[in-house]
Amino acid sequence: MFPAGQAVDRVRGQTLPAEGPELDTLEEAFTSESWIVRIYKVRPEDNLGRQHASARQFERGLKKRRRAGGRKGRRLRVD
Numbered sequence: 001m002f003p004a005g006q007a008v009d010r011v012r013g014q015t016l017p018a019e020g021p022e023l024d025t026l027e028e029a030f031t032s033e034s035w036i037v038r039i040y041k042v043r044p045e046d047n048l049g050r051q052h053a054s055a056r057q058f059e060r061g062l063k064k065r066r067r068a069g070g071r072k073g074r075r076l077r078v079d
Contacts, residue, residue, distance in 0.1 A: 024052040 007016040023040070030039040046055040 022056070024056050 006018075008014070009016055025043055026040040027043050028038065029041040031037070043052055046052070048055070050058070
């Protein structure tokens with residue numbers, strides 16, 4: 001009836017994506033063997049004061065550090 005390895009929501013009649021959503025503010029603390037019970041906990045605050053989403057993107061390599069000084073090669077203005 002359904003292809004192997006493809007999850008289906010039978011109530012809504014939709015195919016579920018292969019990968020689940022990325023959790024920024026929560027992390028999985030416990031999952032039962034049959035995945036019926038799942039418990040999550042709130043992630044601790046970031047040491048640098050960043051939002052959870054931006055800290056997660058930086059950890060995955062999607063955001064780079066800002067360079068100190070801003071622009072390249074500032075010129076001295078002489079009057």
